[in-house]
Amino acid sequence: MESIPVEHGLILAAILFSIGLIGVLTRRNIVFVLMSLEIMLNAGGLAFIVGASRWGHAEGQIMFLMILTLAAAEVAVGLGLIIQMFRRYKTVDINVLSEMKG
Amino acid sequence: MDITLADLIPLLPLLVTTGTAVVAMITIGIKRDYGLTAVITIIGLLFAALSAAYLMPNTNSQVTPLMVVDQYSLFFTVVTCATAMFIAIFSYSYLANLDDHKEEYYLLLVIATIGAIVMVSSNHFVSTILGLETLSMSLYGMVAYPVHVKKPLKFPLEASVKYLVLSAAASGILLFGIALIYAQTGTLEFASVVNVPNITEGLDDGFTITALVLVFVGIAFKLSLAPFHMWTPDVYEGAPLPATTYLATIGKAAMFVVLLRLIEASEALTFNSFILVISLVATASILAGNLLALFQRSLKRVLAYSSIAHMGYLLIAVVASYFVQGSISVEAVTIYLVAYMIMSAGAFGVATVASSSEQEFDRIEDYKGLFWRSPWLAAVFTAMLLSLAGIPLTVGFIGKFYIFFAGVEAALWILLAVLIVGSGIGLYYYLRIVYCMLLAVDVEQKFDIALGRNISSHAVLVFLLVLLIGFGVYPAPLMAMIETISTYI
Amino acid sequence: MILVWLIGVLFLGGIIAWLSERLNPNYPRLIALITVLLDLVLMLTLLGAEPAIGGWVAAIDAPWIPRFSISFYLAADGLSVLLLLLTAFLGVIAIGSAWDEIKVRAGFFYFNLLWTLAGVLGVFTALDLFLFFFFWEVMLIPMYFIIAIWGHENKNYAAMKFFIFTQVTGMLMLVSILMLAYFHYLQNGFVSFNYHDLLTVETRGPLEMWIMLGFFIAFTTKLPSVPFHSWLPDAHSQAPTAGSVILAGILLKTGAYGLIRFAVPLFPEASKSFAPFAMTLAAISILYCAKVAFAQTDIKRLIAYTSVSHMGFVTLGVYAWNEQALQGAIMTMLAHGISAAALFMLAGGLQHRIHTRNMLDMGGFWAKVPRMAVVVLFFSIAALGMPGLGNFIGEFLALLGAFRANIPLTVISAFGLIFASVYSLWVIQKVFHGEYTNSEFDDSHLTDLTHREMVYYATMIIGLIWMGMYPQSFLALSQPVLLDLISSTEEIVNIVVQN
């Protein structure tokens, strides 16, 4: 059967990745920042799938599953911290966290 | 493939550590007892270290595709577990008066150690990621640990959030890079990326280099190499001292071992441009780190910046590894890592002993006249600082000597020049601290180092000092051991 | 083995002195004095020793770091012995000068003092370049402490400057040493830091010059020579008297020793082609620093600059590289070691008495402290090269030898003799001549030299006169060593010329 060329998949992944990265850079709301991180991670996952499909392995897909769990864990910890942060600062603007510098 | 019982034996250290975590968790579940948990952790880590040391002489096996348990990884397992144990000991007195649940901290510490062990013995991207994330996750926790005490310190939160977000981003980059490499080579093991079979058009060298750079950046972030270093001082400053220590020693070492294995296995340095990339990062780190530290008044931040510079020094040896025949540069990296762990553990240790979770003594002025208030502590601190500055009689000098040697053999003149300049600048801020300790004592005792309160911590300091001077004056045994294990890379 | 004792005794003595402070604040200085005297006695046995092949009177060679075939290789020949004796002698003097001056934390002070001396002894005897570098660095740390703890108003800056200068240039030397060792590896298949092995290394071409420069810079920084001299005035003016004595009397000499023992013999042709530049630097040091010295108002800074000026004659002599010149360099090292040490002690004594180093506040002290005046007068005229005293022998021989090597530079350097008289007599004039006025300071403590002080100065005076009237007893020790060095380097150069 005719399969999608590897490059296309990777380019898509790259685009996703860039979106995620830009999201991290631009958003001030920490929740959105976490979401952007998710996107970055998933971009990586997608790239793995593409690779797996190229070589016809299972490894890539396993990797993707692992990334999902990993992302979940990240978010879990992240949200925990966000709650703490919201308790203390009554805001989710990330710029409040800038007391240490120099 | 299925795991036989024989395969489990090399994993003994890992299993012991894991066991420790489980046991600790159960005990906590049954009855909260700070002392007990601490003791369990410490003993568990001790056994892990011992078992690793026991296995070391005659073990060299690939346990599942994921983990290679050779002398090198076992050596670092020993180092890691030992350091973790020391940190646990430091933590004990540090956290003693924390008005919150203290026990889980040790859980996190042990789990982080599991991650570190996995990393040092991984030659497969999956295990790398597993280990790395296990480590990072628990570190987030450790950094933020005192986050909701009654007298709220804002810093742990800020540090933790910054660390979490940036580190997650870095992991993302790392993963993406790995994915590209995988797409290129078709294997997740650390394998050569040069002249891979049946290369498809479009996935040429440029692609490979991109992938490598992505991976390298991901790792460079964890090693806080410039320009990915900015999080370091903030996280170091915000985190409670033991967590900082953990971050600065084990966190760095484990990651660097991975980097070393990866670079060696992937032959990435055959790309000149990649060498250029690493050299640039090394130069940037050395200069940035040292310059940033110059007039810094917070001890933790100084050490953070200096760690940036030290990672830069290490990269020089990595670059050299491509040019020299023989394992000199691998030895250089190894011995420097060991030296670095000893001295930064010692330096942070002194601060930890002085401080406690209620009040950390982080300003350099806090240590004014320490030489006359507490000569012993000051002596240790001075030794550690001089070692960081690479002065003879200390293991730090031996490490630097190796790096110089590797650099000379590889004829990396520019990098050596940078190294000299950097060390020159470095002298200034290390001596600044020493001088501050030499100043006349102020009237009121800034802080008391009740020897009784944490005799064990002092014992650790003694041990570290002995190692520092011992390996500094008679490094032959250490060198011999490292020479043998380095052949496994 | 005795060499190990020499160094070990000092290390141990230092520790004991430190601990003994708990018992009684006066023990440290006693213990220190005994230790150094003991060392001096041990050294005297070296004088009797029968030289082995190569003129080594004592040697020990024990494996240390097999990975790089680095060995704990100490050995002493006539040259080393001379400098060892100087070290111990000035060590005693330094302890004497600190006797009353150092009151606080005496234990730690004498610990540092003795460890510095130990490091210096190591430098003078190490024949394994790694070991040499090791001692080279080791002697800095205690010196740093001495300046940083017991120094004067600007001690932090001075100590820092001293440390960074010597460290950074030291790293250059380390690189050079490693390159040599690596060349040895390429040529003989194994790394070696052994002096004799490295002498055989053939480093041809431009690289040799670079390696040599690594050594040269490190040594001329310690010597010091323009343009690496600017740490010295600060270090000297800030250090406590004993510190200045050690610095000027001994530490500077390690640089000169390094040039004679390592820089030139290891790189004969590079040194040969580099000699004109080195001698030019020497001439500049001599004249420039004499001029700057004349301009100083801080008496210790002044003496510091004169030290640089005098050490210029050493560089000149070393790079002229013939027997007269080298003997001159060595005599200058010894004589200047004593005269500069004495002058710093006198300056320190003055500061101790009137709490100022500013010469503009002084004047007419002859009437007030005649003994001190006479002693200062003696050492000043010794420093300006009065025949019959040690410094003259050194500088005369150095110039005599240099004249063969390079006439113009020798002529220029000779003007240093005039400048020397200018600044030396200026000091006498400013401090001791004229009407005595004590408007600027409280002179309640301005008392003449005590008998104990007179004893130190007397010994040093006798030493200088001895060197001046019968230098043979010193020249004889170093002569065989120098002849060997000269002949070996000439051989190598000739071989190269033939190829």
Next chain:
Amino acid sequence: MQDLIWLLPTYPVLGFFVLVLTAGRLPKNIVAIIGAGSVGLSFFTAVIIATQFLSSGENYFIKEVWTWMAVGNFSPGFNFYLDGLSLVMMLVITGVGFLIHLYATGYMADDPSYSRFFSYMNLFVAAMLMLVLGDNLVVLYLGWEGVGLCSYLLIGFWYINPDNGYAARKAFVVTRVGDTAMALGLFLLFTELDTLNIQDMLYAAESEWEVGNDLAVAAALLLLGGAVGKSAQLPLQTWLPDAMAGPTPISALIHAATMVTAGVYLIARTHILFELAPSVQELVGWVGLITLLMAGFIALTQSDIKRILAFSTMSQIGYMFLALGVGAWSAGIFHLMTHAFFKALLFLASGTVILSLHHEQNIFKMGALRQKLPVSFFSFLIGSLALTAFPYTSGYFSKDEILIAAHGLEGPGIIFFYGGVLGAFLTGIYTFRLFFIVFFGDSNAAHPPEKEYGGWNMNGPLILLMILSLVGGFIAVPLDPVFGHHEEHHVSGLLHGFMIAVPLVGIAISFLFFYTKTFSVEKLMSNTFAQTLHKFWNNGWGFDWLYDRFIVFPFLWLARINRADIVDGFYTLIVEISRTANVMIVKTQTGYLRWYALSIAAGLLLLITIGVLL
């Protein structure tokens, strides 16, 4: 007994050490005995050695004491070399030296630091003896520097007054310039001839260098540099007048009789070298001539009694140089000896005058001292006559020989001759100007003397020196073996008469000016030209002015502007650079998470581009 020649310097050295170590604790009479006695002993020894040496008929005698240093082929020894030349010098030094010591015991009687004075004096005599007795140039250099040092110490003896200190330093530094030249000469000689033993060196020079050889010229020039420095000849003469700041016996011993003539000795000692370099030898003559005339003119204008004598010393040494220049070696040394007698006499006498007038040195504050100070008067009379070469005084014979020899030389000889005669004329004028003003006319003294100062220990030496100045001319100096016998020049009787007459004319002129006041100085000084000339001469032809402008001030300026040592500035710059770099880079640590993330992203892009493109 000759073997005991090493005792000569030993006595004074011992004296020096005793006096230094006792540090003024001894009573004055003991000090006097040690100080003067030690020199007396050496004089005594010297006389015995001299008689033995002359009777032995040997041309020279060497006593080796010990090898100073042996470095390769360079091995000077502490050896004594005695021949006619060093014999004369040795006797003059010890003899005149002893008399002056004796005089000084009285002169310095009420000085607080009596023993310091004599310790310096003894050291000086010892050094001077080493200078003239050393058999190699290094030992000579030792003595050479030693006398320089003592001269420094004694000029600055009264240290309370900074001017004395300044004068002392000036003397030392200026002579040091010459000494350095001499040292270079030594280096050159050794490098070329492989020995600094004087006799061997001269022999080697003769055998290796033909006349006019460049190296010979260079070496001779360098030695001449040393000589002019010590002997206060052009262009290094400026220090001598200031040196009068020292106590008067010093002026007599060091700055008239012995040290300043060391240059003459040096050239005479190495005369073979100068014969190998005729151009330099002629230069010596010219230096001598110019100096003697210049000093003569200056002496005319001075008003300080000691400065007048100082300039006359300068000009008399000029005569000696003239003699050396024309190759009349023995004449030069002969004049050296006679000059030692009468100039010492004059200085000591002036010392008595000064003390009697309570440290008054300005001759116009004196006058009419003839009856008051008889001894000084006669001393001055005889001294002045000898100085102006009045027939059959000592000065007459020596100066005669010099001028005749000069006349005998072709080429510049004739100029030298008439120059010398002119000098003699000036000598007549300024000497007797001093004499008449001080001892005749009416008294201008602030507080006239009640009685002449000094007892036997001061007058005795004066009387002895008077005798020597009178009859010294008849002493036969045994110099021929040293310099070889020169054929006697002869000049026509007419010319000879002229030579004798000229000084007398000079005397007559000053008689008319300053005794009878037939001519008035005021009238002479009325016109501006005369005044400017007077001013010019009074300031020593403006040499000090010149040297200050072109050497001293620039040096001081250089020293002042660079007190902070610009080299250090370079390192300060480095520090500043890293400081600013730190300030700048610290700004990047903003603490804002998004900024950090941005840095990561930017770094990532940068590295990828570098990686892919390069």
